[in-house]
Amino acid sequence: MRLLAACCLILPLTTAFAQTEEAAQPEQAQETVLLVGQRPGPGLWKVSKGDHVLWIFGTYSPLPKKMEWRSQQVESILAESQEYIGQPGASAHVGFFRGLTMLPSLMSMKKNPDGAKLQDVLPADVYARWKPLKAKYIGDNDEIEEERPLFVAEALYSAGLKQAGLTKGEEVQKKIAGIVKQRKIKSTSTVIELEMDDPSRILKDFKKSQMADTACFDKTLARLETDIDAMRVRANAWAKGDLEAIQKLSYPDQETECADAVGKADFVKNAPGFQNVRQRVRDGWLVAAERALNNNAVTFATLRLSQILAQDGYLAALKAKGYQVDSPE
Template identity: 60%
Template sequence: MGSPLFRFTVGRSLAVLSLCALSTLSAAPAWSQTEPPAPPAEQAVAAGEEVIAETILVAGQRPGPGLWKVSKGEHVLWVFGTYSPLPTKMEWRSKEVEAILAQSQEYLRPPGATTDVGFLRQMTLLPFAIGFKKNPDGAELKDLLPEPVYARWLVLKKKYIGDDDGIERERPIFAAETLFRKGLEQAGLGSGGREVRETIEKLVKKSKIKMTSTQAVLEIDDPVKMIREFKKSPLDDVACFSNTMARLEDDIDAMRVRANAWAKGDLEAIQKISYADRDGACNAAVLNLALIQSRPGLRSVQQRIQDSWVAAAEKSLAANASTFATLPVKDLLDPKGFVAALEAKGYVVQKPE
């Protein structure tokens, strides 16, 4: 198992880069370094539908979208598109997924990256992680954020977090994560993408299907030094913080529209939705750090994540009649994404109808 001190996972609106066992921040593949304004909710629904109807979150059992089919000859890779956030009251179940899993020989776990730091070494690193989320030199958010941004923060903090003086001393990127999570909870949205994947993995284990990691392995020779450097390094994370607040101020209805479209398996509506999100600025705040760029084993992380997944997919396609995998919907629709890379290699890709 990879180290919790430096782990990337993919699949959330704020996917996780964990640089210590107690702290997490974003590191999902970012397809843009800045976040354009989200489209109005009415632009994301089919013509003639009332926006007010679409902002009511679906409940009960929902299937999600159909499966993407990647094939070469008689060998097929079935890919299910995940999405987050999803309605907290929604139960996911897809009979199509269950049927495909029942006849598959292998399951590819979601893409991501991990390190080769062993468990015992992880334990020795924990003391160095104390204070990891705090700003260097005791700075507070009011010292780091432009005055208009900080004023917006106070409004949203009161609405979604309440009294919490401790969060004022956290780095903006960590405070943003807490704010976003609390905001989604109040909006009736949760980390449904992870829950869907966990349900799928339970089915995989029940059927005793081979489960394969697709994660890229990153090399860290000096984790203690890196943690110390991070605790002293300023982060260019004001854009991440500001974009997070913009999502909560302007995009809650559009998030509901996206969640509803996924839950109902409405591919046409899904394809009309812009998937540009806040991850880009948050990713850049970490991945552009000198302490990351100065370590060859940590460079080009996003490309290495994709290359590792594509290699695992090709291997499984060659070996199995049927393989099953999950990817975030935005990556399935990305013209430079994981499935697009397979199509460029000559595999036949069919979207669900």
């Protein structure tokens, strides 16, 4: 059983493509029709050391709901690969029977401490912005008003994507995993386990922990208020392999704010396994990538585009170590 669904909001572990909020170009903002049918996505990044090559495919979210992804380039490279390096991340688990004993506490973990309502923990102007978005995307649901802003933000964002005809893009990862399994390619996980010496104590600490998640909530509202059309533009751009169009459109960075809300919460101070998660995940992936480059003629990996394109991202780290890094043509 996965413990603390909230803590797994740490998992996006990404930086945004840009930190400013710039308006889309007029002609781009009007492009709201989502591409459907079969789409290849962007080309592959090539990391090389001598004649050993690591090919990296950049995943993206959100994507069109009805889009079918297929890339002949990806399939042909996977056919030559000796190893597949999975997407980096982190998770926390407890045993099944231990999870059953903790179920009542797990069910209440989303609630605000001391029975506070959303209106009690948010600034008045932020709460006022929430009400029309709630009506638009969630509807009549009084129970959500009892939840922490972090969880409400996630529910609102998911509902907004669904209504806009977008998904979180997990289908692409599933398709790649299916090809890897079918071809019996060695698969290396780069998901780190968040160690818990006392899951019950961590859960209790989390439930009473103060969490600076107003910024996460605020940025999520801004994303839905201003960015739905641009989300469609970026989704279409990914589907067409147009990286330039994606990078031109920056947006409110709610993922970083929401991850920070968990990573800097009070309960983390007494939970060493939940500290420095972003850096540990990055380091673990880089170790796996370098090992593969040493051992394999051809390796295939996936990363989120933000992890690829950031100035201090994963590929920048490999380049600093002396590897040749080539972008898609």
